[in-house]
Amino acid sequence: MIRKxxxxxxxxxxxxxxxxxFAAYPFGANKxxxxxxxxxxxxxxxxxxxxxxxxxxxxxGFDTLGExxxxxxxxxxxxxxxxxxxxxxxxxxxxxxxxxxxxVGSRIIFPFILLFGTYIFVHGHLTPGGGFxxxxxxxxxxxxxxxxxxxxxxxRGGLSIIEGLAGLTFVVLGxxxxxxPTDSFLYNFLxxxxxxxxxxxxxxPIIYIAIGFKVASEFAGIVDDMMCxxxxxxxxx
Amino acid sequence: MIYYVGSFLLIAIGLxxxxxxxxxxxILIGLxxxxxxxNLLIISVGYIKGGTAPIFxxxxxxxxxxxxPIPQALTLTAIVxxxxxxxxxxxxVVLLYRHYKTLDxxxxxxxxx
Numbered sequence: 001m002i003r004k005x006x007x008x009x010x011x012x013x014x015x016x017x018x019x020x021x022f023a024a025y026p027f028g029a030n031k032x033x034x035x036x037x038x039x040x041x042x043x044x045x046x047x048x049x050x051x052x053x054x055x056x057x058x059x060x061g062f063d064t065l066g067e068x069x070x071x072x073x074x075x076x077x078x079x080x081x082x083x084x085x086x087x088x089x090x091x092x093x094x095x096x097x098x099x100x101x102x103x104v105g106s107r108i109i110f111p112f113i114l115l116f117g118t119y120i121f122v123h124g125h126l127t128p129g130g131g132f133x134x135x136x137x138x139x140x141x142x143x144x145x146x147x148x149x150x151x152x153x154x155x156r157g158g159l160s161i162i163e164g165l166a167g168l169t170f171v172v173l174g175x176x177x178x179x180x181p182t183d184s185f186l187y188n189f190l191x192x193x194x195x196x197x198x199x200x201x202x203x204x205p206i207i208y209i210a211i212g213f214k215v216a217s218e219f220a221g222i223v224d225d226m227m228c229x230x231x232x233x234x235x236x237x
Numbered sequence: 238m239i240y241y242v243g244s245f246l247l248i249a250i251g252l253x254x255x256x257x258x259x260x261x262x263x264i265l266i267g268l269x270x271x272x273x274x275x276n277l278l279i280i281s282v283g284y285i286k287g288g289t290a291p292i293f294x295x296x297x298x299x300x301x302x303x304x305x306p307i308p309q310a311l312t313l314t315a316i317v318x319x320x321x322x323x324x325x326x327x328x329x330v331v332l333l334y335r336h337y338k339t340l341d342x343x344x345x346x347x348x349x350x
Binding site for chain 2: 007011014018022025027029032034035038039042043049050052055056060063064067070074075077078081082084085126127128130132133136195196215218219222225226229
């Protein structure tokens with residue numbers, strides 16, 4: 001009974017908040033001030049054609065560093081939980097062998113998924129997309145591989161090294177900004193280059209490539225943990 | 238306007254699933270629906286009538302034609318965080334299932350109140 005009352009109060013609070021929200025923010029109206037500043041000055045200040053990227057990596061680069069840490073914490077949490085589960089269990093589960101079409105098709109499509117993901121995070125400062133999306137796409141390619149070949153094991157040590165190096169790149173590039181005359185963390189110290197070309201926008205593409213590798217290796221690690229939980233419970237790990 | 242309504246519906250369906258359903262997996266699906274609804278809501282707050290994507294990809298685009306970039310930047314990272322948190326939650330559910338041999342929250346002692 002008390003449970004229902006608590007839920008009702010909770011739902012009422014959310015409905016009231018949404019109604020207030022709908023009243024205060026009409027759809028499609030121009031209500032941005034900070035956004036206008038970024039749109040007007042973003043190209044001159046960061047050199048990136050994609051303003052979303054310049055907000056994510058330049059104006060709010062420190063937040064993004066935090067987001068990457070959250071991602072790392074989640075991946076580490078998944079690994080720890082499954083490691084705890086694995087202790088003392090030796091039995092294996094038999095999965096149905098995937099269909100011939102799935103196996104051959106995933107072999108053909110896997111390199112293209114990697115290529116597409118790489119394209120997405122290399123062009124993050126020019127086109128929609130970036131390190132987070134490209135990394136997720138690459139990890140989905142690994143998921144496809146795991147589903148079609150249940151015996152697949154990736155090299156976890158290699159994944160950890162890639163992940164650590166990518167994170168280190170991000171932090172070192174940020175710290176480098178402290179030694180430039182501006183004295184600010186994550187300062188865009190490299191030359192801006194020619195606008196709207198691949199090599200432009202200073203450190204932003206480098207950071208996005210690092211994020212791409214980091215997200216890809218973290219998600220691939222999560223996928224590996226989950227598949228291992230089904231296939232190689234406990235065992236060698 | 239349809240985006241506001243859609244995001245509201247997504248949040249409502251997700252809340253329904255979280256509150257009413259007893260299966261942990263269904264509760265997680267509800268949580269993810271809420272996250273999608275909130276993302277859609279944030280994106281549609283940044284929409285400006287007739288605006289295009291905030292990318293200066295060709296000549297002739299100026300800042301007045303574009304939508305707000307900040308909500309898009311926020312949801313961009315939020316989606317990835319959602320995915321990783323869902324993975325963590327699923328890991329917890331697997332742990333609970335192995336321990337209690339059930340996914341029903343009525344039967345899991347420490348989750349009942």
